[in-house]
Amino acid sequence: MPKILIVDDSPVVRTQVSKLLTDSGFEVAQAADGLEGSASIRENADIALVLCDVNMPRQGGLEMLSSLQTELAERHLPVVMLTTEGDPQLIAQARKSGACGWLVKPFKDNILLSVCNKLTQANQ
């Protein structure tokens, strides 16, 4: 099954999303901020989708996106921002930096799973 990377500084969110995804058959990796996320993406060629928070310590999600923009495009690796933010400027910035989606927390399980299934299948 595809591997999904969850990048979020909240252990609660990482646990919640991990459980949902593993119960649905996905393999899951976790990172606590953008720096860990970047390292995980570079070290794991089998990551099929990234779910990423925006506001994180050390490095936020949008900064992580910008730092990996070329690599993400080359790998066709989809990134969906998973955040409490609905700010249109941030959404536009994410889109410009290569994100392919934006999901506002708290999310509905079925919607998150639908997004993950759609984007990991499209990438196969």
Add this chain to the structure above:
Amino acid sequence: MTQGAPLESNMITALQDVLTDCCVELMAAYGIEVQAEGQRFSDAPTPKVAAAIDIHGTQLDGTVMLVATRGILVATNSALDGTDPPSDTDLFDLSLELVNQVAGRLKTKLRSRGLSFQVDLPRIISLKPSNTKANIIQQRLVSSFGSVAGFVDIALAPDLILDDEVDDGLPKEGDVILF
């Protein structure tokens, strides 16, 4: 931003309503019914966890806080299928995420009324409310699990006016956009 003037009473009411909506909707998202204090449920005095998140903009600057009893955090953790039983660390982490979500809701609702601000990272605090009552807005809500209180302690620009709420078509909680 310079120190704001005391709020007009209609502004206090408007912001109170927004804060109340944020807290009620947040708890409802986890299946927890809450009501304004004084209605139906009563709350026994129990230790509380307080989390805060700073917000700042050109017209608004201050802190959003969420103070919750252990019972309500345990109930929320259960709704998330969290660790059972949750440790104190789990509950502190959860309260950080909840205040983050309250601030996010506040941001969405106030943006549709012409007010925007940035949100910092959340933190756990020891509760020490501001001494000045001029610009504190608080709403304490109780349920059968315990209580949760949202506080907004902010300085506002003296010429601030809240627009009527508009549907700006921007994503709300639970919405997804695929580019």
